[in-house]
Amino acid sequence: MDTRIxxxxxxxxxxxxxxxxxxxxxxxxxxxxxxxxxxxxxDATSCTLVLFEKHAAEPMVEIPFPKAFRIGNVYCMMVFGxxxxxxxxxxxxxxxxxxxAGHRFDSTKILxxxxxxxxxxxDTWGAKPDWNDKFQYxxxxxxxxxDWEDDRALETPIEDLVIYEAHVRSxxxxxxxxxxxxxxxxxxVEKIPYxxxxxxxxxxxxxxxxxxxxxxxxxxxxxxxxMYNYWGYSTVAFFAPKSGYAAxxxxxxxxxxxxxxxxxxxxxxxxxxxxxxFNHTAEGNERGPVxxxxxxxxxxxxxxxxxxxxxxxxxxxxxxxxxNPIVRSMVLDCLRYWxxxxxxxxxxxxxxxxxxxxxxxxxxxxxxLLETLAFDPVLGKCKLIAEAWDAGxxxxxxxxxxxxxxxxxxxKFRDDARRFLRGDTGMVGRLAQRIQGSPDLYEKSGRGPTDxxxxxxxxxxxxLYDLFVYNDxxxxxxxxxxxxxxxxxxxxxxGWEGDSDDPEVxxxxxxxxxxxxxxxxxxxxxxxxxxxxxxxxxxxxxxNAYCHDNELNWMDWSLVEKNAExxxxxxxxxxxRRAHPVFRSRTYFRNRxxxxxxxxxxxxxxxxxxxxxxxxxxxxxxxxxxxxxxxxGAVRDNTVYVALNGHWDGLLFSLPxxxxxxxxxxxxxxxxxxxxDICEPGGEKQLVNQGxxxxxxxxxxxxxxx
Amino acid sequence: MNxxxxxxxxxxxxxxxxxxxxxxxPEVQSLLLPIVVExxxxxxxxxxxxxxxxxxxxxLLLVYRHATAESGRVAxxxxxxxxxxxxxxxxFLDFFVIGGSVGEAIxxxxxxx
Numbered sequence: 001m002d003t004r005i006x007x008x009x010x011x012x013x014x015x016x017x018x019x020x021x022x023x024x025x026x027x028x029x030x031x032x033x034x035x036x037x038x039x040x041x042x043d044a045t046s047c048t049l050v051l052f053e054k055h056a057a058e059p060m061v062e063i064p065f066p067k068a069f070r071i072g073n074v075y076c077m078m079v080f081g082x083x084x085x086x087x088x089x090x091x092x093x094x095x096x097x098x099x100x101a102g103h104r105f106d107s108t109k110i111l112x113x114x115x116x117x118x119x120x121x122x123d124t125w126g127a128k129p130d131w132n133d134k135f136q137y138x139x140x141x142x143x144x145x146x147d148w149e150d151d152r153a154l155e156t157p158i159e160d161l162v163i164y165e166a167h168v169r170s171x172x173x174x175x176x177x178x179x180x181x182x183x184x185x186x187x188x189v190e191k192i193p194y195x196x197x198x199x200x201x202x203x204x205x206x207x208x209x210x211x212x213x214x215x216x217x218x219x220x221x222x223x224x225x226x227m228y229n230y231w232g233y234s235t236v237a238f239f240a241p242k243s244g245y246a247a248x249x250x251x252x253x254x255x256x257x258x259x260x261x262x263x264x265x266x267x268x269x270x271x272x273x274x275x276x277x278f279n280h281t282a283e284g285n286e287r288g289p290v291x292x293x294x295x296x297x298x299x300x301x302x303x304x305x306x307x308x309x310x311x312x313x314x315x316x317x318x319x320x321x322x323x324n325p326i327v328r329s330m331v332l333d334c335l336r337y338w339x340x341x342x343x344x345x346x347x348x349x350x351x352x353x354x355x356x357x358x359x360x361x362x363x364x365x366x367x368x369l370l371e372t373l374a375f376d377p378v379l380g381k382c383k384l385i386a387e388a389w390d391a392g393x394x395x396x397x398x399x400x401x402x403x404x405x406x407x408x409x410x411x412k413f414r415d416d417a418r419r420f421l422r423g424d425t426g427m428v429g430r431l432a433q434r435i436q437g438s439p440d441l442y443e444k445s446g447r448g449p450t451d452x453x454x455x456x457x458x459x460x461x462x463x464l465y466d467l468f469v470y471n472d473x474x475x476x477x478x479x480x481x482x483x484x485x486x487x488x489x490x491x492x493x494x495g496w497e498g499d500s501d502d503p504e505v506x507x508x509x510x511x512x513x514x515x516x517x518x519x520x521x522x523x524x525x526x527x528x529x530x531x532x533x534x535x536x537x538x539x540x541x542x543x544n545a546y547c548h549d550n551e552l553n554w555m556d557w558s559l560v561e562k563n564a565e566x567x568x569x570x571x572x573x574x575x576x577r578r579a580h581p582v583f584r585s586r587t588y589f590r591n592r593x594x595x596x597x598x599x600x601x602x603x604x605x606x607x608x609x610x611x612x613x614x615x616x617x618x619x620x621x622x623x624x625x626x627x628x629x630x631x632x633g634a635v636r637d638n639t640v641y642v643a644l645n646g647h648w649d650g651l652l653f654s655l656p657x658x659x660x661x662x663x664x665x666x667x668x669x670x671x672x673x674x675x676x677d678i679c680e681p682g683g684e685k686q687l688v689n690q691g692x693x694x695x696x697x698x699x700x701x702x703x704x705x706x
Numbered sequence: 707m708n709x710x711x712x713x714x715x716x717x718x719x720x721x722x723x724x725x726x727x728x729x730x731x732p733e734v735q736s737l738l739l740p741i742v743v744e745x746x747x748x749x750x751x752x753x754x755x756x757x758x759x760x761x762x763x764x765x766l767l768l769v770y771r772h773a774t775a776e777s778g779r780v781a782x783x784x785x786x787x788x789x790x791x792x793x794x795x796x797x798f799l800d801f802f803v804i805g806g807s808v809g810e811a812i813x814x815x816x817x818x819x
């Protein structure tokens with residue numbers, strides 16, 4: 001029996017039955033018999049709800065909010081009898097047109113609800129938009145009744161994660177992927193067995209919030225190809241999944257399709273982290289389109305200069321005013337929504353240093369947004385990961401306000417690892433810090449090794465294979481005369497720029513890729529690598545492939561066979577890390593014996609045992625992890641010895657003794673050709689000579705004692 | 707809208723037809739639920755269903771929930787490729803027993819008990 005008396009209409013407009021709405025939650029919510037619409041604007045003088053039939057050019061009705069339907073600065077109204085699947089909605093707001101004072105109201109525009117949970121208008125990827133349509137990005141209503149059964153966020157301890165950074169479309173768009181609906185959430189489900197076999201237990205998805213691939217799209221003068229906003233680091237709607245990433249987007253079922261992907265990943269023990277872009281929006285600067293925020297409450301949502309222009313700390317035209325209390329609430333509502341409604345396990349925040357700036361751009365010592373997210377109950381078990389810098393020159397690497405919750409993409413791990421791997425001198429001391437989880441960056445402020453997301457490659461910059469194929473970026477295809485993209489790549493082409501026929505060059509390149517994988521997996525902290533690195537994916541030297549919907553970004557699945565050797569190395573290396581708790585800890589090494597084993601938790605060696613060469617000219621480092629110190633002595637693991645030879649000559653290493661009664665067994669040696677380069681964990685063969693071991697040029701070795 | 711109902715090998719088979727969307731789903735639901743409540747396990751022959759919207763799929767899941775509440779099952783037969791793909795991509799398919807024919811669906815239902 002319906003016992004509520006407040007879900008019945010009290011008003012009417014053009015045949016549509018209405019009643020005063022509820023201010024919370026913001027957005028459009030299904031209520032018995034109708035829909036509750038609620039939207040904030042501080043400075044609007046009036047607001048009109050605009051309803052369309054799905055895909056219609058003209059509205060079916062415009063319903064002005066009666067004065068009595070505004071509570072404070074919130075316009076709220078229930079509308080009854082709507083066919084929820086077949087309507088699209090937006091708003092008109094009137095108010096001051098005074099850009100100098102920060103106001104850009106324009107009641108001729110139909111505005112997208114910032115809280116819209118699904119978007120129409122870009123239903124299918126790459127379908128050319130009708131730019132004459134007066135309402136480009138249309139709010140839609142969603143059912144929030146997905147049947148999760150017993151699924152929930154996995155809450156994998158962060159020290160146990162191995163993160164795989166992937167782009168939804170790129171992962172399965174290539175014809176070689178052989179999936180039914182290439183480039184979609186559904187196709188990703190088909191590839192879960194691959195991820196599982198690889199051994200990663202977390203995928204970090206590049207932006208999946210609705211964006212417009214046609215934003216600033218243009219034709220490449222050389223190839224005639226369309227260049228897109230392909231990666232999607234430009235959000236249109238923070239609460240809505242990208243329709244074009246869903247095979248069912250054309251039926252408006254992207255919400256269910258993404259939830260189904262998360263459910264299936266979880267079922268296979270794989271967490272989902274979303275790459276979220278809260279630093280700016282797709283509205284650009286004052287010359288950009290009016291989509292949503294600009295017309296709803298420009299002054300609240302954006303950081304503005306004293307004369308009403310847009311601050312541009314994002315490098316993308318505008319900056320979201322994150323530490324304004326309204327915007328802060330929106331970000332919080334958004335993340336809570338994704339955590340609770342989509343069971344998302346964590347978030348990686350693009351250009352997160354911006355989230356620590358005040359409304360005038362100055363860095364805050366105690367940024368309310370970052371603190372709010374860190375202490376939020378709903379987000380209490382989510383991983384929070386910052387890209388701790390921004391495009392305005394603020395770099396908070398190591399000093400990001402963490403509140404015991406925030407981890408960081410460790411750009412220093414990337415740079416130092418690359419430089420060591422290519423053979424630079426002066427890197428040994430720094431690499432030792434990276435191997436230990438970068439205590440030099442995090443320990444003094446009371447943080448731990450899992451605050452360091454270790455990576456050698458990510459979507460920005462070279463792929464791992466290209467790192468050893470190109471000295472210089474080759475971004476000509478981006479159409480900016482190779483001026484875009486970073487110049488600090490710390491790469492090395494092994495003597496020949498680009499693809500090579502020389503078997504020795506190719507051998508060296510494979511070895512360096514393996515060295516990188518090895519270094520990543522034996523280092524304390526949380527390893528992450530880029531989709532395709534495990535099979536030698538190339539971007540042809542392009543280190544800023546943000547605009548290409550083609551092979552420069554797509555994962556070529558024929559590499560799984562072609563570079564099976566690399567894939568096998570990655571798999572076994574990941575399995576080794578996951579098999580040995582000695583690599584995975586929330587605390588730093590103490591560099592001394594804490595458990596009475598007779599040796600330190602970590603000890604340092606060189607070509608001579610117990611005698612690491614820390615001098616500037618050194619290119620060699622070895623270390624031994626004491627198995628009795630695993631998990632601070634709580635569990636017993638094998639003792640492991642790792643040697644990294646960055647020198648171009650092979651060198652003889654004297655080995656520290658294995659623990660009493662045990663002997664060294666060889667797990668990996670990148671100096672040997674496949675299949676002798678690595679074995680499956682547990683299948684290690686005993687070393688004949690326990691006293692010394694020859695390690696080839698630019699090679700790395702892992703020994704395990706038992 | 708009407709739903710033809712037969713009993714084959716002791717299992718109820720209901721033939722659903724037409725487009726099932728937000729407008730028609732409530733009616734289909736009102737016709738299917740009594741069958742499920744009475745028979746517990748049911749085969750839905752969807753061969754004449756030309757379109758299923760999100761609301762249609764939710765209606766099916768509701769029917770499934772009613773069936774499982776009575777320890778029954780729901781099998782689907784004759785899904786068009788498009789409906790099947792949509793159900794697969796969104797996870798709805800996972801809840802149902804699927805058969806290529808009514809006979810096969812009944813076999814599959816019986817094999818899982």
